[in-house]
Amino acid sequence: MSIQIYSRFELAENQLTSAIGLFVSGRDRFSVITLAGAADVILSRLVMNEGKETFTQRLAKKEAAKGGAPIPLPTYGRAVNDLLFINQLKHMDEGEDGFIDLDVEECALAAISKALVSYVALAGDQKDIVLAFKAWARQNLDHMVPKVVRTPVWPMRPNTRMEPTAVGPLARPGARGSFGTLADKESMMIEDLVVEPMTDVFVLWRCLHWGPITRCSVDQCPSTDGITWERYRQRNLPLLRKIAKTYGACAILARDGDHIVGQLRFYPKVICDLKGAGGLCLQQDHPAGPSEDFADHDFPPLAQIEDKILVVHCVMTGSPLQRENSYQRKGIATRMVRALIQWAKANGWERIEADSFEDIPIIYEVTGSAGHTFWEKLGFRMVDRHVHPELQDRSKFAEFITTLEEQAKAIGIPPEQARDRLVMRLDVT
Amino acid sequence: MSRFHKYDAAKAQLQTAVSMFLEGCDRSSVITLAGAASGILDELVRRSGQETFLDYARRVQRERSGEMPKRTAYSHHINTRLGVIAHKHLWPDDSDTIELDLNEQAAGALTRAIGDYISLNGEEEPFVKAFLSWSWHNQDGPGIMERFRQAPKRLKPK
Numbered sequence: 276m277s278i279q280i281y282s283r284f285e286l287a288e289n290q291l292t293s294a295i296g297l298f299v300s301g302r303d304r305f306s307v308i309t310l311a312g313a314a315d316v317i318l319s320r321l322v323m324n325e326g327k328e329t330f331t332q333r334l335a336k337k338e339a340a341k342g343g344a345p346i347p348l349p350t351y352g353r354a355v356n357d358l359l360f361i362n363q364l365k366h367m368d369e370g371e372d373g374f375i376d377l378d379v380e381e382c383a384l385a386a387i388s389k390a391l392v393s394y395v396a397l398a399g400d401q402k403d404i405v406l407a408f409k410a411w412a413r414q415n416l417d418h419m420v421p422k423v424v425r426t427p428v429w430p431m432r433p434n435t436r437m438e439p440t441a442v443g444p445l446a447r448p449g450a451r452g453s454f455g456t457l458a459d460k461e462s463m464m465i466e467d468l469v470v471e472p473m474t475d476v477f478v479l480w481r482c483l484h485w486g487p488i489t490r491c492s493v494d495q496c497p498s499t500d501g502i503t504w505e506r507y508r509q510r511n512l513p514l515l516r517k518i519a520k521t522y523g524a525c526a527i528l529a530r531d532g533d534h535i536v537g538q539l540r541f542y543p544k545v546i547c548d549l550k551g552a553g554g555l556c557l558q559q560d561h562p563a564g565p566s567e568d569f570a571d572h573d574f575p576p577l578a579q580i581e582d583k584i585l586v587v588h589c590v591m592t593g594s595p596l597q598r599e600n601s602y603q604r605k606g607i608a609t610r611m612v613r614a615l616i617q618w619a620k621a622n623g624w625e626r627i628e629a630d631s632f633e634d635i636p637i638i639y640e641v642t643g644s645a646g647h648t649f650w651e652k653l654g655f656r657m658v659d660r661h662v663h664p665e666l667q668d669r670s671k672f673a674e675f676i677t678t679l680e681e682q683a684k685a686i687g688i689p690p691e692q693a694r695d696r697l698v699m700r701l702d703v704t
Numbered sequence: 705m706s707r708f709h710k711y712d713a714a715k716a717q718l719q720t721a722v723s724m725f726l727e728g729c730d731r732s733s734v735i736t737l738a739g740a741a742s743g744i745l746d747e748l749v750r751r752s753g754q755e756t757f758l759d760y761a762r763r764v765q766r767e768r769s770g771e772m773p774k775r776t777a778y779s780h781h782i783n784t785r786l787g788v789i790a791h792k793h794l795w796p797d798d799s800d801t802i803e804l805d806l807n808e809q810a811a812g813a814l815t816r817a818i819g820d821y822i823s824l825n826g827e828e829e830p831f832v833k834a835f836l837s838w839s840w841h842n843q844d845g846p847g848i849m850e851r852f853r854q855a856p857k858r859l860k861p862k
Binding site: 277278279280281282284286289292293294297302303304305309311312313316317320321323324336363364366367368369372373375376377379389478613673 | 706707708709710711712713714717719720723724729730733736737738739740741742744746747748753790791792793794798800801802803804805806807808
């Protein structure tokens, strides 16, 4: 190679392509932010040169419409870049301590999204990198993981929407959205979302299957055949209070105003292994749920636990059993897992484990369970895999297993691995 | 939300840049990542009390021209020569096209960043060794070493 003439657009496009390639292949997020940020500077100028409005101009205009004091565009642009740490990752000033607090995953995703808006304005939305990123988003953003269950109960007829029952099938109805437009991306953010551990002060004793729950509505249960709410309430409340009191928390909740819109339940592994724990599902009878008297057990304090391991039982956002779920695809599950990691670190736990599966579409469609990629994005690694106990008997769910294996084969996963339960683990020490 | 030190960000970006370079991936991205790493490593090397790539280059320039260039101005000059500026800025009156030698500039940007990284961490890590090995075989390592040996002491890094 020697001196050649390059168009500015080409330089930006190549950097954005690299950023997306690094991002979807799970590589370094700092590099993604820097490359997407550099590409966006060039692309934004080219958009302006074409007389079009840039992402930043649109944001600034929106802000001004709210009645705020007018902010000069360069100042606004710098503020947006600072929010994404684009400048922090390429400069270090004299006298600064050099520490940065950021959510690298979210910043990387946002930096790419921002640059893509400019790219699409110049090149349209049918270019390979746009399509590739859309495909990744469809597979990986949180609409794909509204509910991650530890012990799924496999439905008899795959692809059939299951009504909630006491043994609770975990079908996830509702369509996968497309990656969408700039307007969609802007609407992805939930202002003032609070993600916090659930203590024994307010106990969410039932789950979000039917939609967000408030302190007032938690005891107003939907009328559903087969679910004996009062019995579950009497079993779950003392149990969850006791676990929360012993260990500090047993769930992470995401709250939008008064509404709890996300839940991540977790338990110490020693409790999961106790007699009577069953699958610890709060809306099922033993053995899928805990026994009626499980709260009477003595739960060992943390200091007496040798293997300080937390197990993620389930992750749920919005209203998984409703066709419209406005709380999916907003990063809530990711934020809850991150909050759990922080909480575990701060409270002396050493590991977090979660069950997962291969990234096979029908797994999401039927069970709502996340593929391992969701956990790997958050730093988890696979430590064990084995055929899921519920899927060992091929004759039990023959049709489902056949589809599962066909889909696995189509996307390059050995069919014999399609039924595997993958144990994901994160060391937090 | 997690806490990082900028050193982590610089190292990660440099590792990615070396990996992309040796795999034959996009040179523009290599230049930008190596440039970003240098923006942090320069300050860290300075704080460690060692001579940075930039300060060494300024010293060489002083030997040649008799005048020590200002740090900020010379940093900008080097970033322009290495193509770093062209990959992260575009001004209203810039032309739509630009002449670059991307391969040469990517190698140069990496050489600068790796130099500062070695000042901080030595040269034992695999990605550093990999780049040094590439450099030795593709940038006339023996010839450069011979010229280095013959150079007067005042023109050598401290």
